[in-house]
Amino acid sequence: MTDRATTVLSGLDAIRSGLEDLYKDLHSHPELGFGEHRTAKKAADALRACGYDVTEGIGGTGVLGVLANGDGPVVMARADMDALPVREQTGLPYASEVTVTDRDGAEQPVMHACGHDVHVTCLTGCARLMAEAKDAWRGTFVALFQPSEENGDGAEAMVDDGLTSRSPTPDVVLAQHVLPLPAGYVGTRPGSFLSAADSLRITVHGRGAHGSMPQAAVDPVVMAAMIVVRLQTVVSRELAATTPAVLTVGSVHAGSGPNVIPDKAVIQLNVRTYDDASRSQVLDAIERIVTAECEASRAPKAPEIQRTSSFPPTVNDEAPTRRVADAFAAHFGDDAHTIDLQTASEDMSEIPKAFGVPFTYWGIGGIDPDRYAEAARNGTVAQDVPVNHSPTFAPVLQPTLDTGVSAMTVAALAWLGA
Numbered sequence: 001m002t003d004r005a006t007t008v009l010s011g012l013d014a015i016r017s018g019l020e021d022l023y024k025d026l027h028s029h030p031e032l033g034f035g036e037h038r039t040a041k042k043a044a045d046a047l048r049a050c051g052y053d054v055t056e057g058i059g060g061t062g063v064l065g066v067l068a069n070g071d072g073p074v075v076m077a078r079a080d081m082d083a084l085p086v087r088e089q090t091g092l093p094y095a096s097e098v099t100v101t102d103r104d105g106a107e108q109p110v111m112h113a114c115g116h117d118v119h120v121t122c123l124t125g126c127a128r129l130m131a132e133a134k135d136a137w138r139g140t141f142v143a144l145f146q147p148s149e150e151n152g153d154g155a156e157a158m159v160d161d162g163l164t165s166r167s168p169t170p171d172v173v174l175a176q177h178v179l180p181l182p183a184g185y186v187g188t189r190p191g192s193f194l195s196a197a198d199s200l201r202i203t204v205h206g207r208g209a210h211g212s213m214p215q216a217a218v219d220p221v222v223m224a225a226m227i228v229v230r231l232q233t234v235v236s237r238e239l240a241a242t243t244p245a246v247l248t249v250g251s252v253h254a255g256s257g258p259n260v261i262p263d264k265a266v267i268q269l270n271v272r273t274y275d276d277a278s279r280s281q282v283l284d285a286i287e288r289i290v291t292a293e294c295e296a297s298r299a300p301k302a303p304e305i306q307r308t309s310s311f312p313p314t315v316n317d318e319a320p321t322r323r324v325a326d327a328f329a330a331h332f333g334d335d336a337h338t339i340d341l342q343t344a345s346e347d348m349s350e351i352p353k354a355f356g357v358p359f360t361y362w363g364i365g366g367i368d369p370d371r372y373a374e375a376a377r378n379g380t381v382a383q384d385v386p387v388n389h390s391p392t393f394a395p396v397l398q399p400t401l402d403t404g405v406s407a408m409t410v411a412a413l414a415w416l417g418a
């Protein structure tokens with residue numbers, strides 16, 4: 001018996017090498033959030049070439065492609081397009097050498113270090129296969145290419161730019177992310193999947209003076225150091241061991257020379273939590289500790305705490321996740337798994353939220369399975385397998401791309417009519 005997924009995916013052999021070329025091309029031409037002009041054009045051209053009704057420029061560079069194929073359910077599949085300010089160190093023949101000039105005039109390296117080039121390639125492939133096999137399904141398939149996921153504002157930008165009135169309302173929204181797991185792996189998870197993420201920029205104020213005269217100063221370097229240490233107790237001493245959370249101070253800046261006590265220090269940190277209660281508990285604790293440490297140090301001015309980015313938690317709806325998990329089990333067999341809770345974050349859920357519809361979001365592997373297995377045998381996965389955002393994150397072409405195309409197609413067909 002041939003099922004519909006097998007019928008639709010029978011077209012994959014003919015487009016595989018073209019998709020691999022597209023992936024390499026996207027990988028060597030990464031673009032930062034809201035700058036995805038070239039990527040968006042590639043996606044839009046590919047959709048148009050196979051008969052989609054295409055709208056470009058939604059929320060900046062977002063692309064919407066609609067393929068109406070008779071009465072039936074509407075499925076929206078979303079891919080993010082943006083890259084990161086990372087200098088690539090993969091050594092791949094198609095590695096990025098791209099740099100851009102940032103707002104301060106500095107040269108920034110750019111790399112697809114999160115694998116969004118995989119997502120764009122896989123959705124492009126899936127969209128094409130759906131168009132070529134219209135006899136195998138009924139309904140409407142919507143391909144959505146979103147800008148600026150890394151900054152947490154691309155989904156919102158598309159929604160603010162009228163996405164819900166420009167697209168048919170989907171019955172479900174589907175999305176996937178390549179992760180540091182063996183290529184070929186697909187993993188679903190009902191309920192909590194990705195954390196909420198909040199980034200804060202904290203400025204603490206001291207009083208500058210000569211390095212030889214601490215009595216004339218209020219030293220913001222010491223103040224910042226005490227804050228950084230004390231913040232380590234929020235997760236370890238204030239949350240229950242059963243409540244997952246991460247608090248990372250990723251940046252501390254103060255001063256410019258060895259013998260000058262500066263007048264301020266800037267701390268940037270990131271918080272990951274999985275529900276609203278722990279999220280506000282951690283954010284409240286940060287404010288309390290920062291304020292108290294500044295007072296303890298005789299700071300002449302209260303600290304400024306500014307939220308620079310904010311991602312919602314990604315909580316998969318149960319029913320659609322079960323439906324996709326069943327379809328994956330039937331198609332992928334032993335490669336279909338239940339995936340662990342992840343500490344990364346996503347803004348994708350803003351899209352289904354705006355439509356008022358459920359969603360499910362899953363992970364696919366991108367690491368050479370032999371390399372992963374060896375690291376697992378040695379107990380060195382954390383050291384030897386590069387993770388997303390690392391300058392050496394380099395998904396293998398296959399079976400990563402085949403798996404991503406297949407997963408999106410199989411999931412979409414779990415809704416679309418026969």
Ligand SMILES: [Zn+2]
Pocket residue numbers: 114150388389
């Ligand atoms: Zn990322």
Ligand SMILES: [Zn+2]
Pocket residue numbers: 114115116149177388
């Ligand atoms: Zn990502």
